[in-house]
Amino acid sequence: MSAGRHSIPPSRAIDQLAWGPGRSSAGDARLSELKTYFAYVTDDRYQAPTLLAWQSQYDSAVMVMARAYLAASPHHQKIEVYDDDRFVGRVERPRPSGSDPAGRL
Numbered sequence: 001m002s003a004g005r006h007s008i009p010p011s012r013a014i015d016q017l018a019w020g021p022g023r024s025s026a027g028d029a030r031l032s033e034l035k036t037y038f039a040y041v042t043d044d045r046y047q048a049p050t051l052l053a054w055q056s057q058y059d060s061a062v063m064v065m066a067r068a069y070l071a072a073s074p075h076h077q078k079i080e081v082y083d084d085d086r087f088v089g090r091v092e093r094p095r096p097s098g099s100d101p102a103g104r105l
Contacts, residue, residue, distance in 0.1 A: 033057050034055040034056060034057055035055065035056065035057065035083055036053055036054070036055050036083075037053070037054045037055070037056065037059075037062045037081055037082065037083050037088065038051060038052070038053055038081070038082045039051070039052040039053075039054060039062075039065075039066055039069070039079050039080070039081045039082075040052075040079065040080045040082075041069065041076055041078075041079050042076070042077045042078040042079070043073075043075045043076055043077065044075050044077055045075050052069070059083070059088050059089070062081055062088060063081065063088065063089050063091070066079045066081050066089070066091050067091050070091050070092075070093060074093075076093070077092065077093050078090065078091070078092040078093070079091050079092075
């Protein structure tokens with residue numbers, strides 16, 4: 001399968017998400033401006049959420065990463081993202097119609 005003319009190699013795409021267009025992780029003086037975000041992943045295989053740490057300058061980039069991580073596995077049900085104690089956002093897998101929001105049968 002050939003890549004399109006405007007496709008970005010995956011490693012470069014991650015650089016653009018984390019550091020912004022035109023910047024990269026290699027030798028960038030702006031690395032000190034990175035914030036560490038914490039993502040709590042609800043996975044239907046485990047009783048406790050999984051904790052992930054992502055670094056970026058931008059809330060929006062971390063939420064793109066959260067949506068991609070949610071889509072990566074049908075077991076990932078919800079991801080909540082925090083910057084220290086500040087709530088950044090939540091992404092959730094859609095519930096089947098007619099299901100109880102509290103998860104009760």
